[in-house]
Amino acid sequence: MNYIDVILPLPLQKLFTYKINSAEVSFLQKGMRVVVPFGKTKVYTGIVYAVHQKAPIAYEAKEIHQILDKEPIITKEQLVHWQWISQYYMCSLGEVLRAALPSAFLLQSETKLSLNPDFADEKLLTDNEFLIFEALQHQPLLSIEKVSAILARKTVLPLIKCLLEKEAIFIHEVVYEKYTPKLVKYLRLAKKWENEAKLQILLDELSRAPKQREIVLRYFQTKATTKKPIGFTNFVKKNQFGYAVIKSLIDKGIFEYYTLQEDRIKTGKSTHQIPNLNTYQDKALQEIIANFKTNDICLLHGVTSSGKTEIYAHLIEDELNKGKQVLYLVPEIALTTQLINRLQLYFGDRISVFHSRYSMNERIEVWNNILANQSKAQLIIGARSSLFMPFQDLGLIIVDEEHEISYKQFDPAPRYHTRDTAIVLAKQVQAKLLMGTATPSIETYQNIKRQKYSLVELKYRFGKGQLPEVELVNLVETYRKKQMRGHFSERLLTLIQEALQNNEQVILFQNRRGYAPIVECTSCGISPQCPNCDVSLTYHKYKNDLRCHYCGFEAPMPIACPACHNPTLTTKGFGTQQLETEIQELFPEHKIGRMDFDTTRGKYDYHRIISSFQAQEIDILVGTQMLSKGLDFSNVSLVGVLNADTMLNFPDFRAHERSFQMLVQVSGRAGRSEKKGKVIIQTFNPYHQILQQVTLNEYDTMFKEQLLERLQFKYPPYYRIIKITLKHKDFNKVEKASEWLGQSLKNYFKEWVLGPTSPAIARVRNQYIKDIILKMPLNESIPATKIQLQKVKNHFQSISEYRSIRFNIDVDAY
Ligand code: ADP
Ligand code: ZN
Numbered sequence: 001m002n003y004i005d006v007i008l009p010l011p012l013q014k015l016f017t018y019k020i021n022s023a024e025v026s027f028l029q030k031g032m033r034v035v036v037p038f039g040k041t042k043v044y045t046g047i048v049y050a051v052h053q054k055a056p057i058a059y060e061a062k063e064i065h066q067i068l069d070k071e072p073i074i075t076k077e078q079l080v081h082w083q084w085i086s087q088y089y090m091c092s093l094g095e096v097l098r099a100a101l102p103s104a105f106l107l108q109s110e111t112k113l114s115l116n117p118d119f120a121d122e123k124l125l126t127d128n129e130f131l132i133f134e135a136l137q138h139q140p141l142l143s144i145e146k147v148s149a150i151l152a153r154k155t156v157l158p159l160i161k162c163l164l165e166k167e168a169i170f171i172h173e174v175v176y177e178k179y180t181p182k183l184v185k186y187l188r189l190a191k192k193w194e195n196e197a198k199l200q201i202l203l204d205e206l207s208r209a210p211k212q213r214e215i216v217l218r219y220f221q222t223k224a225t226t227k228k229p230i231g232f233t234n235f236v237k238k239n240q241f242g243y244a245v246i247k248s249l250i251d252k253g254i255f256e257y258y259t260l261q262e263d264r265i266k267t268g269k270s271t272h273q274i275p276n277l278n279t280y281q282d283k284a285l286q287e288i289i290a291n292f293k294t295n296d297i298c299l300l301h302g303v304t305s306s307g308k309t310e311i312y313a314h315l316i317e318d319e320l321n322k323g324k325q326v327l328y329l330v331p332e333i334a335l336t337t338q339l340i341n342r343l344q345l346y347f348g349d350r351i352s353v354f355h356s357r358y359s360m361n362e363r364i365e366v367w368n369n370i371l372a373n374q375s376k377a378q379l380i381i382g383a384r385s386s387l388f389m390p391f392q393d394l395g396l397i398i399v400d401e402e403h404e405i406s407y408k409q410f411d412p413a414p415r416y417h418t419r420d421t422a423i424v425l426a427k428q429v430q431a432k433l434l435m436g437t438a439t440p441s442i443e444t445y446q447n448i449k450r451q452k453y454s455l456v457e458l459k460y461r462f463g464k465g466q467l468p469e470v471e472l473v474n475l476v477e478t479y480r481k482k483q484m485r486g487h488f489s490e491r492l493l494t495l496i497q498e499a500l501q502n503n504e505q506v507i508l509f510q511n512r513r514g515y516a517p518i519v520e521c522t523s524c525g526i527s528p529q530c531p532n533c534d535v536s537l538t539y540h541k542y543k544n545d546l547r548c549h550y551c552g553f554e555a556p557m558p559i560a561c562p563a564c565h566n567p568t569l570t571t572k573g574f575g576t577q578q579l580e581t582e583i584q585e586l587f588p589e590h591k592i593g594r595m596d597f598d599t600t601r602g603k604y605d606y607h608r609i610i611s612s613f614q615a616q617e618i619d620i621l622v623g624t625q626m627l628s629k630g631l632d633f634s635n636v637s638l639v640g641v642l643n644a645d646t647m648l649n650f651p652d653f654r655a656h657e658r659s660f661q662m663l664v665q666v667s668g669r670a671g672r673s674e675k676k677g678k679v680i681i682q683t684f685n686p687y688h689q690i691l692q693q694v695t696l697n698e699y700d701t702m703f704k705e706q707l708l709e710r711l712q713f714k715y716p717p718y719y720r721i722i723k724i725t726l727k728h729k730d731f732n733k734v735e736k737a738s739e740w741l742g743q744s745l746k747n748y749f750k751e752w753v754l755g756p757t758s759p760a761i762a763r764v765r766n767q768y769i770k771d772i773i774l775k776m777p778l779n780e781s782i783p784a785t786k787i788q789l790q791k792v793k794n795h796f797q798s799i800s801e802y803r804s805i806r807f808n809i810d811v812d813a814y
Contacts, residue, residue: 370389
């Protein structure tokens with residue numbers, strides 16, 4: 001007997017085994033899709049993971065329903081990589097599958113049956129089969145449940161399979177929806193008129209139909225100027241013929257339609273040479289190439305506007321010339337229009353963009369092009385999910401803006417980090433990997449110190465550009481001296497005025513992020529701090545108290561400021577919208593734009609704002625962290641950060657690192673042309689070490705200080721964090737369950753267990769949340785930790801009371 005192990009798109013820990021017959025065994029390969037029954041009534045599309053002869057021990061293997069592919073659509077390398085993801089991030093292969101495959105590949109039950117109208121041989125059917133056949137004549141679609149009801153029994157799949165084999169029924173389209181290629185309609189002369197010698201006869205024949213005659217002439221003219229097929233719609237539009245005339249020519253058998261398959265996503269031809277590199281860039285490029293000889297992973301640490309993209313372009317070109325594929329990872333594809341436009345100039349139609357906002361069919365097209373190693377899918381640009389594509393011969397992976405947190409997937413599983421998962425992929429397929437950023441993550445930089453990756457630095461901006469000058473404005477002072485108008489210091493307003501007078505543009509940055517408001521004293525500007533940790537406490541409206549997310553410390557909300565005893569404490573917070581209104585009132589003559597989550601929901605919104613800012617139709621652009629992502633505007637001379645404190649006080653162990661990154665990145669938008677740019681950062685705490693480090697552009701100092709704090713408070717890169725989150729709508733249930741879980745984990749992991757604690761937002765979508773954190777020292781075995789954790793999880797889920805509780809594991813949690 002032959003069997004296959006199948007990955008089902010479900011959070012099941014084990015693969016399921018199915019029986020296959022001898023015809024199927026000669027045909028089936030790893031990576032093909034099969035339709036299989038699951039449970040009593042469900043039908044799923046799954047992926048063949050292994051073909052073998054071992055019957056499952058615990059259950060009787062069922063037969064598969066159908067094979068969907070002629071060739072594997074998933075490569076062996078992908079399956080190896082997915083296996084790693086599933087083990088490392090503690091999720092099922094099915095969950096990886098669901099994240100990886102465009103959903104159209106995996107349509108599942110809701111299974112519906114329909115009648116085959118061509119089926120006539122009713123005598124072939126058994127009594128029960130006939131019952132279903134008859135029911136389908138009255139009702140076009142039957143669910144599997146309904147079939148059970150009609151037959152008054154539970155196992156109906158074998159019977160459905162028989163009906164399928166006898167071709168009496170179909171499984172309704174939805175389950176088996178196939179990718180539909182886009183067909184374009186073309187026009188040509190019917191065969192008998194193709195010969196040019198016949199043209200005169202044809203024209204004579206049409207002498208009494210001048211309109212039709214003209215069309216035929218025009219057709220020959222067009223044909224003479226182009227070798228390409230003549231597109232029907234284009235031809236009609238260009239010549240302003242009516243459709244009816246053409247139709248009559250087709251009816252007469254003079255013209256005919258035909259169709260060709262076409263890609264939905266089009267990229268033009270490349271139009272530009274990759275620019276020559278300057279001395280510094282060329283040196284960096286040569287160093288990268290040299291480093292790749294001994295280490296496959298390299299970081300390019302280059303200041304903003306140093307021209308990292310140009311260096312990538314040269315490396316990409318080399319790989320493409322070798323016939324290799326290149327994957328270019330970006331943090332958020334929607335925010336990358338400028339970059340894609342630039343790469344398209346150089347690489348034209350060799351680029352495929354994999355975009356989550358593309359339609360299902362578009363995504364399948366990209367998948368298939370990569371799988372077939374098509375020339376149009378040599379350079380693949382995409383966000384994190386493009387990591388799952390069926391690459392054929394990957395030579396290079398670029399991880400642009402390596403430090404970006406959107407590289408980490410939060411929900412649902414797999415909760416993977418794109419950069420780390422890409423590094424594993426590169427090693428697996430022996431590709432090179434280049435990370436690039438002006439502000440490396442602490443983890444990556446530590447890996448450089450530990451000599452796991454190589455480092456190349458680029459310290460100068462391209463051209464005559466210099467790094468902008470950063471100036472801190474002390475809000476304590478400006479408020480005291482009444483030098484504020486709304487949220488703007490007079491200093492910032494003066495500089496805005498100047499820039500506008502010089503016809504230069506301004507970017508204003510306010511990162512209104514997160515939900516938990518900060519408590520701030522209206523007088524001294526101090527936010528209450530945790531006594532044990534160097535973080536601000538978060539105000540919890542729910543219980544009117546203050547909490548620390550580092551150590552779990554809690555205190556009631558004070559009545560007065562703990563520092564200056566001023567009785568007025570406010571919850572601070574203003575967003576981009578308020579800023580936009582304020583600045584418009586101050587500069588009524590100027591055009592203000594706003595770029596944040598609310599203004600960029602549509603597919604093209606972001607592009608529209610960027611374009612009009614680039615075209616200088618907008619003078620001042622107000623926005624959130626979206627502004628810090630790789631934008632390149634030559635006319636921006638001033639960047640204003642309205643309040644750096646919210647970021648710095650965010651209760652997260654990465655808050656300082658991220659503030660540094662965000663501020664350096666947003667500052668980097670200023671002064672990208674010859675004139676030196678200016679950055680104003682408003683803050684209540686100008687002596688904060690991070691702000692000093694931003695001002696002096698001291699990455700190394702920042703890195704060293706942050707490392708010390710990470711060591712002291714037991715955080716990455718010295719410790720690994722595995723976060724367990726329980727969720728349920730019943731508060732008492734999660735409370736009790738989390739106590740049980742915390743205790744079970746402590747029995748084994750002792751002091752490495754933190755919590756359970758309620759997160760800052762203790763209830764999301766009516767689900768109460770409890771977190772437990774495992775902080776594992778690097779010398780503890782991670783595989784052993786995970787095995788033990790999985791055991792505890794299994795035990796937890798075997799307790800019937802807890803079974804309905806969501807149990808999420810986030811390895812290397814953020
Ligand atoms: P980074 O990604 O390092 O911030 P970019 O790659 O966006 O920098 O480069 C900044 C600007 O300088 C861009 O407008 C880019 O076109 C230009 N530039 C960089 N290198 C070159 C070069 N070698 N030749 C011409 N223009 C360049
Ligand atoms: Zn604390």
